[in-house]
Amino acid sequence: MNDNSEYSIDLKALNRERFQSWPYSQDVCLTCGLCASVCPAAGIDGYDPRKIVRLVTLGMESEAVAARWPWICTMCAKCEYLCPMDIDIPNLMRGIRSLRKREQVPGILHKGVEAAMRTGNNLGLPTDDFVFIVEDVAEEIAAEPGFEDFKVPIDKHGARLMATIHNKLVNTHTEDLKHWWKIFYAAGEDWTITSKAWEGTSWGFFTGDDAAMKTMAGRIVEQLESLDIKNLMWPE
Amino acid sequence: MNDSCLIFGGGPCALETARRLVSAGLAVVVAAPDAPLDGPRQEFAALAAEGSIDVLTPARIDACRGFIGSFEVDLAIDGARHHRRVSHILVAEEYRRRPNFDDYPQLSPANLLPLSAGASKAQMFPEAPVMPQIVLLHGLKQESHPVIAEEVLRCALALQASEKARCCVLTTNLKVAGNGIEALYREAKAAGVLFFKFDRSRPEIHPLPTGKAEIVFRDDVSGNVYRLAPDLFLVDEAILPAENLENLATVLGLETDPAGFLQTENVHRLPVFTNRRGILALGPSRAILAAADMSAEAAAGALAVLGGPLPEPAARIEKARIDTGRCIRCLTCFRLCPHGAIQRNQRVEVSADACEGCGICAAECPRQAIRLGKNGFGLESPADAAGHDKPRTAEPLLIAFCCARSAGRAAEHAAELGLEIPSDLKTVTVPCAGAVSTADILSAFRLGARGVIVMACHAGNCHSEWGQRHALQRVEQLTRHFEQMGFDAERLAFQTLAANMETGFVDVIRRFDSKVRSMV
Numbered sequence: 207m208n209d210n211s212e213y214s215i216d217l218k219a220l221n222r223e224r225f226q227s228w229p230y231s232q233d234v235c236l237t238c239g240l241c242a243s244v245c246p247a248a249g250i251d252g253y254d255p256r257k258i259v260r261l262v263t264l265g266m267e268s269e270a271v272a273a274r275w276p277w278i279c280t281m282c283a284k285c286e287y288l289c290p291m292d293i294d295i296p297n298l299m300r301g302i303r304s305l306r307k308r309e310q311v312p313g314i315l316h317k318g319v320e321a322a323m324r325t326g327n328n329l330g331l332p333t334d335d336f337v338f339i340v341e342d343v344a345e346e347i348a349a350e351p352g353f354e355d356f357k358v359p360i361d362k363h364g365a366r367l368m369a370t371i372h373n374k375l376v377n378t379h380t381e382d383l384k385h386w387w388k389i390f391y392a393a394g395e396d397w398t399i400t401s402k403a404w405e406g407t408s409w410g411f412f413t414g415d416d417a418a419m420k421t422m423a424g425r426i427v428e429q430l431e432s433l434d435i436k437n438l439m440w441p442e
Numbered sequence: 443m444n445d446s447c448l449i450f451g452g453g454p455c456a457l458e459t460a461r462r463l464v465s466a467g468l469a470v471v472v473a474a475p476d477a478p479l480d481g482p483r484q485e486f487a488a489l490a491a492e493g494s495i496d497v498l499t500p501a502r503i504d505a506c507r508g509f510i511g512s513f514e515v516d517l518a519i520d521g522a523r524h525h526r527r528v529s530h531i532l533v534a535e536e537y538r539r540r541p542n543f544d545d546y547p548q549l550s551p552a553n554l555l556p557l558s559a560g561a562s563k564a565q566m567f568p569e570a571p572v573m574p575q576i577v578l579l580h581g582l583k584q585e586s587h588p589v590i591a592e593e594v595l596r597c598a599l600a601l602q603a604s605e606k607a608r609c610c611v612l613t614t615n616l617k618v619a620g621n622g623i624e625a626l627y628r629e630a631k632a633a634g635v636l637f638f639k640f641d642r643s644r645p646e647i648h649p650l651p652t653g654k655a656e657i658v659f660r661d662d663v664s665g666n667v668y669r670l671a672p673d674l675f676l677v678d679e680a681i682l683p684a685e686n687l688e689n690l691a692t693v694l695g696l697e698t699d700p701a702g703f704l705q706t707e708n709v710h711r712l713p714v715f716t717n718r719r720g721i722l723a724l725g726p727s728r729a730i731l732a733a734a735d736m737s738a739e740a741a742a743g744a745l746a747v748l749g750g751p752l753p754e755p756a757a758r759i760e761k762a763r764i765d766t767g768r769c770i771r772c773l774t775c776f777r778l779c780p781h782g783a784i785q786r787n788q789r790v791e792v793s794a795d796a797c798e799g800c801g802i803c804a805a806e807c808p809r810q811a812i813r814l815g816k817n818g819f820g821l822e823s824p825a826d827a828a829g830h831d832k833p834r835t836a837e838p839l840l841i842a843f844c845c846a847r848s849a850g851r852a853a854e855h856a857a858e859l860g861l862e863i864p865s866d867l868k869t870v871t872v873p874c875a876g877a878v879s880t881a882d883i884l885s886a887f888r889l890g891a892r893g894v895i896v897m898a899c900h901a902g903n904c905h906s907e908w909g910q911r912h913a914l915q916r917v918e919q920l921t922r923h924f925e926q927m928g929f930d931a932e933r934l935a936f937q938t939l940a941a942n943m944e945t946g947f948v949d950v951i952r953r954f955d956s957k958v959r960s961m962v
Contacts, residue, residue: 212667215668234628
């Protein structure tokens, strides 16, 4: 099986209590492998959900945090659905993500979070530009037959429903704004978007940054309160 | 008749059994091999206040004659011979536990303790290190058992929770099929016990120059190799039958399982019954059971003595009877009886109370001096063989000797379900396949059968322990004779079945039927 030259990890040196406070029940993992069998990302880089849970149970923080795999996880939650011990694997992945230094968060995700903290949206799009874009889209809708009097409500006080917006819909995919808006119009819904805290894509959620998540959610709630709106549609 | 019992054993199960029988008004004799008894002697003696109890120790059994209702037992106590006459014998001797130290020769006694050394850190470590690292080795070289798994889990949990130890359990299979063991496993994990399971690889243990030892192993789940030099290794134990059981089994004529417990792995051996009526194997003498089950065993034993619904009443069985005029006292029947129902007195006699009606003796008696109930199985004439109201036809005639407990039941179920069976099949139901003698098979052919099949219970599941084996041997012997004679040996077949295999029965018969039809 192994000769003395094979690298081995000293069990005594592992900090088995490191993740004891995590509430995801990972300590009762049976290593049955159902999660690994259903995971669409299993095998990439030689990892799967079961292996990550095992590393966490053993307290092997640095290996888990350094691995690319927790960031490849799509959060589809099939693993959690099948797990016979009800282990919250997606949130465990997120917990591992949260342990990385922010400079090591992959790609543009953390830069987007920083932009959102500064400006309220991941693109750093100024409010005037945002309003210009959405009103432009509204005009295009109004040009279609049957939608002649369409207007996009912005910051409408006392509306019944407030909707957030994915940043790509005011960047590269503005056409996709129209689907929801036409439905609201046809249904006679009393709705609005907001010029502040319009961003619905919370990358603090993706990157395990709870503080950022809280801030963004807090801003949306503030908008709801200041506009006296009771219902929120947050499609993210 | 059911007024006195002999109990072998001195532990909790024997004590509980004694208490129940004494309270029911029976005279109880307790014979334990060791002095003092495992359970406190006072507890047994205290039963004297409730009824008649006689405690003999250190006692060894020398001989046992007789049958249920009148066993004559000779005991040796401190060299002196004692005789007792009892209606029932109950064996409830406690386990022997053997630590599996031999599996780990690399470990010196300084490093390891057996599991039952307890879960107290103070006991284990005179100079206790803070948060000692402990490795529990469980079922690595041989299959484990839920009873041991439970002990391992309790020990690990106790050490982890109350003694602040760092425990790792290394195992191949963790057998959790027992009351509350899964919950215990979960609790142990939540308390921080680490479990490592091995499929193909096994841990390796290397002695260290310091006198301690290091264990190195691969964890397939994380893909890493780990090493650990723990402060202590705890080794699991094998649970074995008491030393005394081998002698008891021989003297009492009891069949044992491969481990030496007094009940075979036979579907017909319900708890607490053995192959001999009136002799019961309880708890630690019967199988590996959890401590929580022992009191149920004592209750079952007491119930069997006091007249519960089991076993099948002796009165309903067709008994063997020896024609003393023909008997030549060869003692073949005495040697063969799996139920110890034959006695060598002035005459060789079958006890009606102990006979289970298997017919093995009748089939083997060289003088055909033994009959089971009425004559034969009704194969006296061609008309009988063909069925009373059916004339012999040109179609092959099959005769199937069916053991009542397996093929017989399957045939009945097949008929109830309306399954189609070849029309010229005659089934002859026998109490056990062992009752079908060579002469019976030859008679069947002589009466015109074109094919004869003997159907028995599966090996290891014969109610009479080896009746199935006898039947098979006879068929094999006849097959060899047929081959030498130039008679088509494929006309004789043997098949094992279970009672719930009605479609299996039909399949076997159909295939045999078409094979026989294809012969000239």
